[in-house]
Amino acid sequence: MKVAKFGGSSVADANMLKKVANIIVSDPKRKFIVVSAPGKRNKEDIKVTDLFIELGNNFASGKPIEDAKTNILVRFQTMLENLKLSTELLDEIDESINQVLHNDSLKTNRLDSLKAMGEDTLAKVLSLYLQSLGYDASYVNPKEAGILVSDQPGDAQVLEESYDRLFELNDREGILVIPGFFGYTPDGALMTFPRGGSDITGSIVAAGVKAELYENFTDVDSVYCVNPNIVSNPREIKVLTYKEMRELSYAGFSVFHDEALIPAFKAKIPVCIKNTNNPNQPGTMIVSEREVDPNTPVMGIASDAGFLSIYVSKYLMNREIGFGKNLLQILVDEGISFEHAPSGIDDMSVIIRENQLPIEKEKVVIERIQNELKVDTVTIERGLAMIMLVGEKMNSTPGVASKATTAFENANVNIVMINQGSSEVSMMFGIKEKGLEPAVQSLYEIFFQNLN
Template identity: 40%
Template sequence: MKKVVKFGGSSLADAQQFKKVGAIIREDPSRVYVIPSAPGKRFSGDDKVTDLLYRMHSKASKDEDFGVELEIIRERYQEIIDGLGLEGFSLEGEFAQIERRMHQNPDSNYAASRGEYLNGRIMARYLGYKFIDAKDVIFFDEHGVLDSEKTNEVLSKCLEENPKAVIPGFYGRGFDGQVKTFSRGGSDITGSIVARACRADVYENWTDVSGFMVADPRIINNPVGIETITYRELRELSYMGASVLHEDAIFPVRHEGIPINIKNTNKPDDDGTWIVESTCQKSGYVITGIAGKKGFCTVLISKALMNSEVGFGRKVLQAFEENGISFEHMPSGIDTMTIVVHEDEFMHKEQRVVSAIHRLAQPDSVEIESDLALIAVVGRGMKSMRGTAGRIFSALAHAQVNVRMIDQGSSELNIIIGVDNNDFEVAVRAIYDIFVKTRI
């Protein structure tokens, strides 16, 4: 048995949390590769180290004094070192290098990556594991995209030579040889990459919650947890706002059929959530999860006999492509076509897009409506259960929520509902109540 374990920022925020992590790793000898994040918040109102690093870089890039931020960061790490009793261990040389770099050539990727790098140094010393700099084993191509094959080849060889190691999350080496980071939360991706490279049996992702919840706990008080979820279900929920795991973290492990187990550092005995390719295990409910986002708008294009005009949809989408706007959903009728886009992407380019639609597709009319929230109801169990959509719409009607849009693919894995931004929370509660609370 071989496990890769990734620990989030809240799990490594201070020395006390480090000790919990150390106990978890030492309790199971199969936890051989460790991916740390940067220290997160210790309490409400505290700063994440990554945010402090970005703030430091911002000041350095404007040739302003960043000494205050650097000293706060230095103190955070020193408190962890002292709390762990790591005598004779120092990061002063690393901090001197960071300070020089910020004076000479401030780079945001380099600055942001130091949080994970420094935590990795501490973790390796604390555990007695080998430290492997992610910059030496994770590579991006000339387009800034992960070079999966080169990374897997180099990393696999490195891990074969090092049976126990700490690899910092969040960053690698860019095509120009400099440090390059993933998007925020990218340590999840690093863990997945390492799990693939060593052909792990399990990728454990440790955080401050016991897995995925059926709905957002900020909207639903104490929602039930999800025991097992498929990669496809997870992608749908993550894309629509569920935030326990980075949405791109599933691809490397899915390639190798490696399951992910989301676990709670503060409650290590909880089962958490298992993420798998497929499962014959039935969910306790018809749905697996509910997730959503606010801030969308719809562009309604109308044209008589649209359905008989070959290439009409392509012409409309070309107008969005020309302006660099991606679309979310595209429900349509015989003579109408609706494009759903992010409002903040669209609002500054509205007139250009509308002009392009008229030029390319020559519609009868183009109407724009804003303040739309999208809710995804996701579940592998919906396909075999009659009346799921009816129950959703009955619940929303009972809650006096007007449904502005409906989109359901033929896979029946998810149903997308559009409601007013102001109705978003009410709608999520209504759907949760009908499927989970009352189970009508």
């Protein structure tokens, strides 16, 4: 029995939904279907979720909402008409929008309730379409399915009791279509997962129903070892471990949200990434363990821009008990989360995503570090990028770091920071953003270009 999740590009319009339906009914093991909201139909298009966010923001700021609402309704109307389905659902969408906007009890999670409508409506459309084709299909709301989450608008976490409730879905007949991206608190409040959270829902459902396989359908044949926007025709990855995929997802791979695989990982359920437009391709398998080829220790190169570094120096820092804790506590006090914290004897760097430390807050953080920690130096460097090499047991393979530094040298890119730590799965390099593409291209050449 399989759980199949279809991303936004896979459900962007009626033609894509027809492909999705064909994929679902081609394999009777595909019993549980999780869907995203409709994505972009072309490069200039707008995702349905973004239309709902625009609607919510306009309402909150007192701006007109009719254009955004009309765009949403027209999007679903076109889809329903092209699938030759009744348009009665449009009245339900309109009514739901009005209820959410004018319900004062939803002030804290109104935007969550609006954002969730894209997935929720698409699940209803797909179940109706499957029924019109003569199949036994049902829409299942996450509350009905038993997906219970924490009370954190926009950042909900699944509660453990969800899994036992989800398992009971195995007793139901037919194809069950579940909207992704959201669940309900024990008190019945709707909460969304972080953006891209439909992948999280798919993983949660797979773990809950104890699926043999979790299939994640997207718009690529497989996972590539590097961003194809940076390197043309990169090598495909056939098999990855959960750890490798999580590291790659965190560091800029757009296939998965970096939290998405945790439920499947804990339940040891294999994941297969497949292409909705080319479903007969084998795709990429993500598994608990794989055989490691000593000739290919690096499985992927991930990269992301938008980082900064807080550099702190103080003579005899290593003798000062609690220095690192006190430095990070300042960040906690200011509501800033950090990514990495490489350190030396007398100095320490804290790597942060730039959106965590706006320019207007920079002065406060620097003054607190100077006044409270009595440091010799504190500086902030913006415009950094992180490049991560990922591979199981990579760090126990001789020569990986040497090859990497040679690649940076060949690209004439200076390394600002190296963070290897205790992980056997990843090695991270910090550089200036302008060197990102040449560095990645050089790393690809040295680790993958000569492979068969």
